[in-house]
Amino acid sequence: MDGAAATPPAPERTSPRVGPAAPAGSDDDVFIATDNPYWELGDADTSLGSFRAFFRRVASALPPVLALLRRVGPAAVVSVLACQLLAGALWALTLVLGAQLLQAVLDAQALARPLSQQLAGHYGTVLGLGAAYLGKLALDAAAEMLRARLSPTLIATAEQDFVDACLRAPLQRFDDPEFVDRMHRARDRGLHYVESIVDQVVALSGAGIGLVSGGLALAVLHPALLPVLLLCLLPQAWSAIRALLCVQSHWDQSIALSRQGWMLQDLASQPEPAAELRALQMEPLLGARHRRVSEALRQSLSRLKAGIARTKAAGAVLSGVAQGMAYLWLLLLVDRGSLAPALAGAAALGMRTSLDAVRQLVHALDQMMEKALYLDDYFAFVRHAPGVPGEPGAMPTAAPLTAPRTISLHGVSYAYAGAPDRPVLQDIDLTLHQGQTLALVGENGSGKSTLAKLLAGLYEPTRGRLCWDGIDCRRLDARQRLAHTLIVPQHPLRWPYSAEQNVRLGRVGLPEDAAEALRFRAAVQAAQADDVAAQLPQGWKTRLNRLFKGGIELSSGQWQRLAVARGLYRDAALTIWDEPTAPLDAKAEAAVYASLAQLRRERTVVLITHRLASAQTADCIHFLRAGRIVESGTHAELMALGGGYAQLYALQARLAEGGPPTAA
Ligand SMILES: Nc1ncnc2c1ncn2[C@@H]1O[C@H](COP(=O)(O)OP(=O)(O)OP(=O)(O)O)[C@@H](O)[C@H]1O
Structure with missing residues (x-):
C-alpha cells in the first residue's frame, strides 16, 4: 500500500464535491457558476462502492493488459514467466535440500561423528543445493533482463496505439466533451500507467510464484504449516486493500476540486491567458480561488493519510499476532515430535521467505489494482476509438474520386x-x-x-x-x-514548425521539383507571406515555436498570411475560405482578394x-x-x-x- 498512500495518483472520476463552495455572489462565482463545467465530467458508474465492484474492475483491466503484452513480445513474456517458474521451483528445492543437509549436520552432532564423515553420503545433496541456489539467482537475473527489454517496446506500442486512436476519431467526436474527457484521461493517466504494466505483472507473477513455491516447500516439510501461512497472509491483504479503497474513495470525492485546481494552475501558467489575465487585474482573484481549492484538498488529503495510517497500524498489529502464533505453532510441532528440529529451522526460513513473498504480492496487487483503474481508461479509449468517417458503407473505389461538378x-x-x-x-x-x-x-x-x-x-x-x-x-x-477540398478555417492552426513548413503542410507528399517550387513561390507571393519570411532571422527556415530555443512568435496577421499561403499552395477543386482576411492589413487583404478573384475563374469557391x-x-x-x-x-x-x-x-x-x- 506504500505506493498508493505515499503518492496517490491524480484521479479521473467524478462524484460529489468536497470542500467549501464559494459564497453566492462572491467574485469566485466567476469560476464555478457554469453549467456542466469540464471538471464535472466523467463516468458516474465508476464508483467503486464495494470490494466486489473493485475486484470486478481490476479483473476487467487484466485481459487487455495481457493482450497488449502478447502483442509486444509474446516470446519475452513467456520467457519471463518460465524463468520465474523455474526460479520458484529451484527455491523450493533449495529449501528442501537445505533441510536435509541441516538434518545431516544435527545427526552428526547427536552421534558425535565428524561432520565430514556424516556429509560423505550427502555430497549429491550439497552439490544439488549449490546448483539449485545458483540456478535460482541466474534465472532471477535473466527474468530481470527480459523485463527491462520488454518495457520500452510496450511503452512505444501503447503510445502509438493512443495517437492512432486519436487520429482515427472523426472531427465531431472532438465536439463531445465526454469524448475529449475520456481521451485526456487515457493520455494523462492511462498512458502514464501503461509504462509500469511490465513491472507490475512481473512483480505480481514473481511474488505469486515465490509464495506458491514457499508454500509447497512448507507442505513438503509439514502439511500443517500451510494454514498457518494463510493466517499470516490475511491481515496484510486486508489492510492493503482497505487502504486502497480509502484512496479511491478520497479521489472519487475530490475529483471536482482537483480539476478546478488544475484549471486554475493552467490559467496561471499558460502563455495565452497571461496577458488578458493581467489586463483584467484578475491575479488576486485567481490566487485566492486557488488557495481555497488547495486548502480544501489539503484537509481532505490529511484525513485520508490519517485513515490509511490507522488501517496500516491495525494490519501490522494483526499480522504481528498471526506471525507470533505461527512461530508458536512451529515450536509446538517440534515439542510434540511431529517435526524434526532441522525441518523446523527450514520451515522457519520457508515461512519467512513466504511472508516476504506475501508482502511483495500484496504490494504488487495493490499497485496493480490502483493502476487498473487508470489502465481501464486507457484501454477503453483505445479499444473503442471510432473509425474513419465515411468508412461504413463507403463505395469500393475502383476509380479515384473525381472533383465534383x-x-x-x-x-x-x-x-x-x-x-x-x-x-x-x-x-x-x-x-x-x-x-x-x-x-x-x-x-x-x-x-x-x-x-x-x-x-x-x-x-x-x-x-x-x-x-x-x-x-x-x-x-x-x-x-x-x-x-x-481546401478549407482555410477561421482560426487556422499555428503549426509549431518552420515558416516554410507552415506553407508546405498544405499539401504533403508533392515531389520536390521545379513545379513544386513554382507553386510555393506563387502561393507565398499571392498571400504576401514572403514579406513575413523576409523579416524572420532565418527566413523561411525560422522555427515558429516559442517553446524551442530560437523559436519566433508571429503576429495574428502574419500567421494569417501563412495560412492563406498554405491554402493557395494546397489548391483544390473546392476551396472554402472562412473569413480569410479578418486579421490582415489593407495591403495584404487586397492581395488575398486579388488571388481569390483569380481562383474564382478556375475553382469552386x-x-x-x-x-x-x-x-x-x-x-x-x-x-x-x-x-x-x-x-x-x-x-x-x-x-x-x-x-x-x-x-x-x-x-x-x-x-x-x-x-x-x-x-x-
Ligand atoms: N464545437 C462546437 N460545439 C458546440 N457548439 C458549437 C461549436 N462550434 C460552434 N457551435 C455553435 O454553433 C453555432 C454556429 O456557430 P458557427 O461558428 O457556425 O457560427 P458562425 O456563423 O460562423 O459565427 P461567426 O460569424 O461568429 O464566426 C453557434 O451557436 C455556436 O455556439
Missing part, C-alpha cells in the same frame, strides 16, 4: 455532439456548381463556419443529405473527398465574410440567421429584396463613409 445539400441539419438537441443548422438546401462562387454571410453564430465544415466533409449532416454529383457523401471515401462588400461579386449569396438560410440571391437581388442582407450592407456602407454606428 455539383455539390448539393438537401434538408441538411446539424447538431454538435456536445448538444445533440440543439441543431445549429436546420433544413439547409443549396446547390453549388463547379466554377461558381458562393458567399455565406450572416450574424455571429448564425452557422456559417459549421456549414463550411459540412461542405468540406469535416462533419456529416445529422439529418438530410449532402451529395457530390448526386451521390450521398456518406457512401464516398471521406479521405478522397478531402483531397479535393465558398467565401465566408462579414465584409459584405467582398461578397458582392459572388454568383450566389446566402444570408443565414439562427441556423437557417433566410435569403439567397445575387447582391443585386438581395439589395432589391430589402431584407436583412440589404440592411446590414447599408449599415456597413454608412460606417465606411463615417456615418453614425446605429443599427439599420
